[in-house]
Amino acid sequence: MTAPLTLDAAGRGILAELAGVDERTRLLTARLQALPETAEVERLEAADEERQRLARRARGDERGRSATLWRLTRDAANMRARRRRDIEGLRANPDTERRRDLRHDLAVAERRLAELTDEIAREQRTLEAFGASDGPGHEGPVEDPALVQARAEQQAVVRDLTGQITDLEHRSRELREALPPQILALYRDGERDHGVGAAPLLGSSCGACFIDLDAVTLRRFAAAPADEVLTCPECGVLLLRDTAR
Structure with missing residues (x-):
């Protein structure tokens, strides 16, 4: 044994x-x-990533709005040139039928120019509002202070x-x-x-x-x-x- x-x-x-x-x-x-501290960091990281995703999308929207504003400004310039040509034509052309066509075209140009002016103003207000919410300088996303603190803890x-x-x-x-x-x-x-x-x-x-x-x-x-x-x-x-x- x-x-x-x-x-x-x-x-x-x-x-x-x-x-x-x-x-x-x-x-x-x-x-x-x-660790509950790790779970809190992961929660805040997910929230921060969502915030940055939305910010990236907003910046993409801003680029789209800038392109829209450029297009509207270009169209408005074309309408002003068209109106100017119609006015010059009315001054120089005595033909009744031709003057009637020019007055019609001028009215169309005036109406469209007014619409474009309103659209440009709306786009400018939207861009200004976006710039105010995004912060000065458009320096990019700033990390959430709560996330910085949670990571330190x-x-x-x-x-x-x-x-x-x-x-x-x-x-x-x-x-x-x-x-x-x-x-x-x-x-x-x-x-x-x-x-x-x-x-x-x-x-x-x-x-x-x-x-x-x-x-x-x-x-x-x-x-x-x-x-x-x-x-x-x-x-x-x-x-x-x-x-x-």
Whole structure:
């Protein structure tokens, strides 16, 4: 029969500290991966991207309005030239029928010029309003101050958590080196198979798999010497027990 593994008080303290350090590392790592600060940054980034998309579309609309204004201005210049030719023709041409045609064409030119003048004024007002809302100089989109602040807060939290995790990982390596090789091998097996290397015995259940242990096993555990290394019969994880008795 194989003799049970044993661990003295100092070794049990190292194992308990290691389990606590690694559990703290897992908790901080899980928090780092699901930071509310990160979720807030992502929300604000999405809102900022939508705002910039709308601004890009507005700038495209502005270019379209500028082209429209140029076209209207050109058409108005053509109508003024047409009106001027009609007036000159009326002054120079005594033919009654020709004068009637010129007066008709002049009326059409005058009406169209009035319409173009109104359209030009509307386009100019729209462009002025757009320029006022877009800010002086049209310098392009400015990042949302709330997003800048949220990113700074996220980075501060990430730095803090990363620093804590780095320190804990360093301490974990130190503690692992202090454990006997057989105990460390069992600890690593538990990490590989169940995510934890050692877990407390919680009354009648294992703190790793949370299965209630049978009465025979519990009596054996109760009678085991303080230095005997116990493992869960269900999952094989090292069990930490309160041996202060």
